[in-house]
Amino acid sequence: MKRRTVPWDLVLVALVAVAAWFVPEAMKALFGRASISYLSLVINALSLAVLALSWDMLARTGQLSLAHAAFYGLGAYTTALLLKHLAWPIWIGIPLGGVVAVGFAVLLGSLTLRLRAIYFAIATLAFAEVLKSLVHNLPTEFAGGNAGMNVAPLFRPQFVAGQMERWEVAFLRNEAYFYVYAGLLVATVLASIVLQRSRLRHAFIAIRTNEDVAGVMGVRPARVKLLAFAVSSLFVGMLGAVEAHRVGSVLPDQSFAVATTVLALVTPIFGGLYTTLGPIVGAIGLSSVQELLKRSLSEGYLIGYGLVLVLSILFMPRGVVGVIGRALRRRRTNAQRRAIAMAGGGAPDEGASEPGAPPEPPARPGGTA
């Protein structure tokens, strides 16, 4: 009875992933040396997309977390500490960064299960701040204190005289990071799509809109909320670890910056909450806006940026994706909607017990407004 349709979302992800494979080379061919900085911009956008999408996956359960920076920072510090103290392979810090973040997320999540809305937000913010000051106060020999720690880069492309030009070293490094970030985003997107296609999507919306009723319908809010917490922090933890390598250092104020949390929630709000596409569109949109403003306004670009955000929230309360979605839905014709309304309006015995002759549904053309 249920229609089996083509999984367009997965097809799209596959197509984009394949296309992405060629992006660095194409940019190199097009822009030459300038492709290094362009590639950096793209990487920043990919990073923002992972940050935003992972936050959104948690928000879908109604948990508007202000602790996202904490999990990002936990990932970053995990990889830094491993490098400093243990001679493990450099890559191991990335998945382990995710795992450590998940551990803390499950802890925080179980403590905040019963908190709703504003109290949840405050509790998560407090958690993030406490964690930050804890990291500040870790013994300097152990975690570097206020000065943080250096983190080795993931890639060290070598200059080979005669085979390449000098600038190509930087390009190769950015190219490698591009694939790591793209891979991380693809993984995050796939997780998000799996959640959206599974029955958990219904559980998420139910919990978000009315947790009590969700429980009465058999949804286990505690489990579902913790699961969302775990998935969300897994990806942001890995992102934190990768970024630590790319930036080359971790610092308490930088790895646990409140600004990270702000970006994580502003981006999906701009792009469209509770969707896979929204946070990505938001990340692309906001990074482009930021870059354009930086170039045109230089100094006061942050003011312009703030203005764009305020205006977009005012005029697109459901984000970019919401605006597009609504336009598409409008195409359901008036006639269809009216048929639906009529059918549902009357009782099942419609007509049988009407006074007098059966009523003629008014056949006038649709509404004006």
Next chain:
Amino acid sequence: MTPLLRAIGLTKRFGGLAAVEDVSFDVAPGEIFAIIGPNGAGKTTVLNLLSGLLAPTSGRLELDGHDLTTRSTAERCHAGLGRAFQVVQPFPEMTVRDNVLVGALFGHPGVPRAEAERRADEALERTGLTALADVDAEELTLMQEKRLEIARALATQPRVLLLDEVMAGLRPAEARDAVQLVKGVRDGGVTVVFIEHVMPVVRDLADRVLVMDHGQVLTEGPYAEVVQDPRVIEAYLGKEGA
């Protein structure tokens, strides 16, 4: 017959107010059991104690011999308690079908997707909501929302269906349909506990009626008996009510 549902000395206090005080009753399998009483008598609170939205100050709840008193709302749903709310609470961001699907998907752990969709469609069909399945729940009228409440509860495939004033506001022909709907559900093997102020519905539907007042049980018995009881007339029906 051994009772399916047993409430034993249920009590709930809100601060100084005893909203429910020492309420006990048994419901037999396949029975349709009504709870009536004045506004604020504690009827909805009893249902909240049954479905686990409130923890009792004291007292116990058993379903089929198993103690459910300390179970979560979800566990009680899985054990077979389905609930339709008096203050309708659809999930507004979902379509009507998705609302019902939540009950079908999660009402019992591990229901396969296809089976859940079948149960949801069946619940929509029974409540006459099929034509509205793709409408956003926030577009429904109050009466349609009440039907949605029933549909969601049915989709969880309960053993005991708890209905809180789902027929208020129906015109007679519709109320008749609703009565038939509930009877059909019972004939399908479901036990029903319902709260209603519409007396003709109580008359046509209830095998037994529990009357509450000020949080306590006033009396219990068949409809014809309780409506003759002077205390019930005084506290609830009023002189011209019956």
Next chain:
Amino acid sequence: MTEPALVVRGLEAGYGKIQVLWGVDLEVAAGSFLAVIGANGAGKTTLLRALTGLIPVRRGEVHALGRPLRGLSAAQIVRGRVGHVPEGRQLFPLMTVRENLDAGADYLPAARPRAERNRALVYELFPRLREREGQIAGTLSGGERQMVAIGRALMSDPKLLLVDEPSLGLSPALASDVFTALGQIASEGVTVVLVEQNVQRSLQLADQAVVLEHGAVRQRGTGAELLADPAVRAAYLSL
């Protein structure tokens, strides 16, 4: 003859792309009592919402108490002494019972001087609300919420009172009291428009009545006429 309290001509209204009302005409004399009956989904609630400005009037005219209402906001309309008991008891769930009631009068210059008197009337009709003055409205029982919704409209000291399903969720005894009170209010010169599924009581109280079907008036007459009409009896009265 004074001018009618409510005149509605060719009223069309709806939600988004769904049009619900397709040209409703009504004329209600000042101080009289109009009952609106009709099937579920016929548009009764939509009619009252359009009259109180909660949804826009798309076409047609509405004059209430001699004032054209089209284009006015809900706040402006209620200032013009039009009271509304909405379906489904929309209260301020975090405010107390008393605060909810007073909200009916506090923002209306015309109602404020009579707030004391009206509150006393409300408490007389619903003694339970006096007992629960300080309770948070969100924790009230269904019927108690309904009492607050009715009480709040009465606090606005309306000249035209629009009431949607007031008996919903009230015990039979209390529903009966509410009908009696509505009759009383009408006899004091307030114009009442009542939408109610208890068709028997509502037609008994009404001077005039209309049957709404699919967003248009299908039948009209005095309350007694419709009460005697076999088709109306078959559709709305037998149980």
